[in-house]
Every structure is written in structure tokens, then in C-alpha cells.
Amino acid sequence: MKHNHYGHRERTRQLFLQAGPAGLPDHMLLEILLYSAIPQRDTNDLAHQLLNTFGSVKGVLEADVQLLQQVPGVGYNTAVMLKTVLALFSRYMRDGQDSSRVLNTSEKIGQYMLPVFLGKTDEEVYLLCFDDRFSLLKCECIGGGSHNAVQVNRQKIAERAVVAKSNLVAIAHNHPGGVAMPSDEDIHATLEIYKTLRDLNIQLFDHIIVAGDDFVSLRDSNLFVGL
Known part of the structure; x- marks a missing residue:
């Protein structure tokens, strides 16, 4: 037996297919998405x-699972589904970039990292390992922290670069x-990482700091003379 909401849901789906996402308001797109979790x-x-x-679709997708569940009617499964949508969008944005993954400028590295940090509510540090032509070999999270602090393990960065057989790396955090904008702690940590890698003949090309849809390169900002 079909549920009494079936007719409305099917009409809404057909409207989406005919009008496209630009033809529907935010609440209707979110309503359709919620069909999957709330049958x-x-x-x-x-x-x-x-x-x-x-406040917005962006705010909904970036909200913590715990905060989402505080909204009456949102259970654990619904909250996880919403977070999964954001994760998929991040992968979509990342995969839509240059398929060759040659990131030979700070601008390209920054643009590559923007979707990686999309929706992150805690600070994380990523290591990007390149070959000699700046083709990306690996991009991995190597540390996390709280909303406004992160611990960086210099030895772990060096070890992961060696495992990747990379003599050229960059780091990024949010x-x-x-x-x-880099804090004094960010600049100091970058210098220490640079020294550790230099002793292993590994070049630290840049340190990218991301906030929302903006990023700063320490290399381009001349905030780290050693780079």
C-alpha cells in the first residue's frame, strides 16, 4: 500500500526533473533529499x-551531527546522510579539477585543498607529496585537533614523505x-617542519592555510623566508 505522501513526493520529484535545481527553492531541494532518510x-x-x-543549505550541511540531531525530527541516520552529501560534494569538487593533478603553483595547491576542508569544524593538517614534476602522489590527513588548534608531528610528516618516496611536499591546514591568516604558531611550526625535512633532502614547497572559500600561501606571502 502506498503511503499518503507518495503522490506529493512523486510530483515534487517530477518538478525537480523538469525544472532542474535552479528552478526549485532551497527548502524544496532539501525536502527531496530528506525523502531518502525519512520514508x-x-x-x-x-x-x-x-x-x-x-540559516542556509550551507549551514545545514556543515552542521555537526550532534547539532543536527537537536532539531526535532532529525535522527542519527538523517544527520549522517546530510554529512555524507557534503562529503560527496567535496569529492565531486576535488575530482572536477585537473585530472593530471599537477599542482606546480601555490594557487593550484590552494584550489585543490579548498574542497578537502569543506565543512570541517575542527583543524586538520594534510600532507601533499609530489614527484619531481609536481604530480600529486598522495594527499593525506596527518593530524587533527580542536576548533582552533592542531598538533603537528614533524616526525610523522617526514616519515610519510619518505614512505611516499617524495622529495617535494606541501602541507595545508584549516x-x-x-x-x-597564519598565526605566529603556524609560522614557527612551518619553520620547524622545513628544518626537519631539509635534513632529509626533502623540499617543503609551501604551507597553505584555508578558511572557508579563501586560502593563504606562506610562500607567496613571504611569511616564511626559507621556502
């Missing part, structure tokens, strides 16, 4: 409530909710 309840009101609570 037998009206999701229109919930979509409105989520947008009112978090400032969630902040600005893409």
Missing part, C-alpha cells in the same frame, strides 16, 4: 525548520570559522 513522514516542514535553524 514515511512529511519532510517539507522539517526542511524549513533545518533552514531556519542553520582555520574553521576564522580567517586564512
Whole structure:
């Protein structure tokens, strides 16, 4: 037996297919998405409530699982689904970049890292390992922290670069909710990492700091003379 919301849901899906995403308001797109996690309840009101609570689609997708579950009607499965959508979008944006993955400028590295940090609420550090022609060999998270601090293990960075057989690396970390400007601690940590890698004949090409849709290169900013 079909649920009594079936007709409305099918009409909404058809409207989406005919009008495209640009033809539907945010709450309706979110309503359709919620169908997958909530099969037998009206999701229109919930979509409105989520947008009112978090301010925008961006706010909904970037909200913590715990915060999402504080909205009446949002269970664990729904919250995880919303976070999965953001993760998939991040992969989509990353995969849509230059397929050759030649990141031979600070600008290219920064653009590559923007979707990696999309929606992150805690600071994380990534290591990018390149071959001699700046083709990306590996990009991996090597450390995490709190909303405004992260621990960087210089030895781990060196070990991962050696394992990747890379003599050319870059690091990147984020400032969630902040600005893409390096702190004194960021600059000091970069210098220490540079020295550790230099002793192993590994070049630290740059340190990228990301905040939202903005990023700063320590190399291009002349904030780290050794780079």
C-alpha cells in the first residue's frame, strides 16, 4: 500500500526533473533529499525548520551531527546522510579539477585543498607529496585537533614523505570559522617542519592555510623566508 505522501513526493520529484535545481527553492531541494532518510513522514516542514535553524543549505550541511540531531525530527541516520552529501560534494569538487593533478603553483595547491576542508569544524593538517614534476602522489590527513588548534608531528610528516618516496611536499591546514591568516604558531611550526625535512633532502614547497572559500600561501606571502 502506498503511503499518503507518495503522490506529493512523486510530483515534487517530477518538478525537480523538469525544472532542474535552479528552478526549485532551497527548502524544496532539501525536502527531496530528506525523502531518502525519512520514508514515511512529511519532510517539507522539517526542511524549513533545518533552514531556519542553520540559516542556509550551507549551514545545514556543515552542521555537526550532534547539532543536527537537536532539531526535532532529525535522527542519527538523517544527520549522517546530510554529512555524507557534503562529503560527496567535496569529492565531486576535488575530482572536477585537473585530472593530471599537477599542482606546480601555490594557487593550484590552494584550489585543490579548498574542497578537502569543506565543512570541517575542527583543524586538520594534510600532507601533499609530489614527484619531481609536481604530480600529486598522495594527499593525506596527518593530524587533527580542536576548533582552533592542531598538533603537528614533524616526525610523522617526514616519515610519510619518505614512505611516499617524495622529495617535494606541501602541507595545508584549516582555520574553521576564522580567517586564512597564519598565526605566529603556524609560522614557527612551518619553520620547524622545513628544518626537519631539509635534513632529509626533502623540499617543503609551501604551507597553505584555508578558511572557508579563501586560502593563504606562506610562500607567496613571504611569511616564511626559507621556502
